[in-house]
Amino acid sequence: MSTGAPAAGPDRRPTAVLAVVVVAGTALLLWGAEWLARTGAESVLARTVQERTGVLEAPPVDVGDGPVLLQALRGRYDDVTVDLEVVSSGPVRLRDLSADLGGVYLAFPDLLDGTTSGVYVERSAEQALLTHDDLDRYLRFTGRPLDAEPAGDGQLRLTGSVDVGGAVRPVSALVGVAAEDGALLLEPTRLDTPDPLEGVEELLVRQRFTVPVPLDPLLFEGRGVDVATRPDGLAVGASGEGVVLGS
Structure with a gap:
């Protein structure tokens, strides 16, 4: 009959650390992909608006608060807002223009290229002021x-x-x-x-x-x-x- 100390069980700490690293790495990758998708979509749409209006600087564009990555992959953004302080065409000048867009189609290849010839919008609502x-x-x-x-x-x-x-x-x-x-x-x-x-x-x-x-x-x-x-x-x-x- 042995009187020695019982044998130690397998050390699970490396496995737990590896799991944490994998989860953290996956979360970081998803966060990065989400950030890239949001930034890329807003940049392309802002340039499209800039080309349409002729303003000197690309305007602020927001593709909404929800997850953007899945929207980018399917090429359709649920909610987009655009804001322009001043926009003009010939002698007509409008101020405080804001546009709420729903169902904005921007193909994923266009997002990767950073260019597009046109963006289809299911619904639009604009407000502006003619002072x-x-x-x-x-x-x-x-x-x-x-x-x-x-x-x-x-x-x-x-x-x-x-x-x-x-x-x-x-x-x-x-x-x-x-x-x-x-x-x-x-x-x-x-x-x-x-x-x-x-x-x-x-x-x-x-x-x-x-x-x-x-x-x-x-x-x-x-x-x-x-x-x-x-x-x-x-x-x-x-x-x-x-x-x-x-x-």
Whole structure:
């Protein structure tokens, strides 16, 4: 009968350490792949927006808070937001443009290449502001030296001088604002002048105060546009389905 110490069991510490290392390494790889997928998608989409709008710097783009790696592998991103401080096209300038995009298709090979010719978007919703100063700038570009200010009840007041039959007449007009054919349409609802306008004179003045404002700076060219007056300008909203960014 042996009286010696019992034999020691197998040491499991190396196995446990190896398991921890494997788990930590896998987590680190997944984190790195997730970071690369998010960064790559945001970079490609930002450049696409930059090319579409012509802004000097790529804008902030966020592909959402959820896991991105699986979205990148399948080539479809659930939620994407884009923010632009100022965007312009010709004489029209919009500020504080933000776009919420749903179902953004960016193929995985395009993500790896870092380039794309167009990004298909299932749903888009944009908001932007046309300030009174920027509206005045556009009016002057079209040969209408008028100043805009809020007038309540969803209207603006435009004030300035108008050439009527060779005579310059001071005119103030209440103007309604509506969305029409992907643009904003300003139409006078009331004219105020020191001397009454009649016949052809009134018709000419109404024509001068009827102004279409194109919304080309919008990312998706103003599909489904609505507009609301604000103390600082006109709040423009646009929505669309099945649109392409960067085409």
